Amino acid sequence: MSEDEQKLVDTAGDYCYAVKNGEPVADPQWNSCRLVMTSKRLVLANSSGKQTLPHSNIEIVDDDVVPDGVDAAGATPLRIGDNVVLFDATGISDFEREYCRATLHGEIILANHPAVVGGVVQDDSEWRKTRFRLDDETISLGFPGGGSTSFAVEDVGTIETVTRQVMGQERTVLEVEHTDEEDRSVETHFSGMDHHTTALQSLFERVIEDREGDYELTETENQVLMALYSGVSPFEMADFVGLPVDEVEEIYQKLLDVGAVDEVRTRTEVALNAQGRNMASEAMSEN
Structure with missing residues (x-):
């Protein structure tokens, strides 16, 4: 492991191929493994050997990509090339959220902060490279020159996904509403590589879904x-x-x-x- 790579999870786990080489697996079987997540890769190790999977080759996907008849209850599906693999891990209550944290940990992504303050678009706000961290349920963004901002991940109110020009390229943009250090409602806009935006979207959507109830307002x-x-x-x-x-x-x-x-x-x-x-x-x- 390189000096800038951090081990974040090391636990027993299970995995199962639901789709292999683009085709549904006729008789999917669960396999036990040692599961290691670092800030750079996902590693599966068992008696058959070791698989090392860079986060850039992995995509978080919805349950609807899992073929009918495959029991995916409680498992997290990830797309790896032409394969869809289900993962579960001992001692991790929310594998998907933990994987999002791992694939984003210490990564350089693009952020426009604050893009909106109190509903007012900030015309002088620009896209910048930022180092992303999620520690103790707090998101921290470090900007060039030493500037930084942070907010609790549970304080995210809404997210919108759009496509627009960012630094000369057509990119997916996540518009994330939250409060800042001054208790103002602001939006931070995120973009970057596809596996970064996919992980960010999954993380924020999961936060919002987990706290939603069944109550209908009059x-x-x-x-x-x-x-x-x-x-x-x-x-x-x-x-x-x-x-x-x-x-x-x-x-x-x-x-x-x-x-x-x-x-x-x-x-x-x-x-x-x-x-x-x-x-x-x-x-x-x-x-």
């Missing part, structure tokens, strides 16, 4: 949520939406129950969190 609750998203003060909400104060407080309690807001002062003030910003963005897009 039209009035959506109205309050969107008003908070638009910057209306909780103290002015009753007048803004034309509801009695006690009814607004009941709605705040429901939003607290579904994890859309954080309580700031008891029964008087709330603040949207990442889940709430995501819910408000979805509600606004439907109107």
Whole structure:
């Protein structure tokens, strides 16, 4: 291992070829192995030998690429060339998230930060190379010249995937909304090599999916949520939406129950969190 390569995971695991050389495997079999993830590669080792797979040759894919009849429950499918391989690992509760962290760890990607602040596009913000790290659930971006920024991965509210020109090339761009160190709603835009953007998209989508519930907001609750998203003060909400104060407080309690807001002062003030910003963005897009 080179000096700049870090071992991040070393555990027992299992793998299974669901697709091999582009064809579904007729009788897929699970094989046990020692599974090592470094910042550069994925390594499988067993009595038959060792396979070393650079992250640049691996793509995170959805379950729908797994042929019918293959039991993929709890496993993570990865595309490696013409193959689709299922992975599971002992002691890792979320293999996909851990793999995303490994393939992005210490990598140089492209970032535009902050591209948007409070809904306002920052015309003077530019794309820069940045070193990406995800440690202790905090994303850190290191910029040339010593500048840096960080935010909690759980604070990501929404993501959008688009295609546009970045540094003279047509690239996939992830527009990621989160809060910054000043508690402002900002967007950081990410791009780079395909396996980087795929891993980033999988990471952020998994964060959002994991905290989503089954609760459906009423039209009035959506109205309050969107008003908070638009910057209306909780103290002015009753007048803004034309509801009695006690009814607004009941709605705040429901939003607290579904994890859309954080309580700031008891029964008087709330603040949207990442889940709430995501819910408000979805509600606004439907109107």
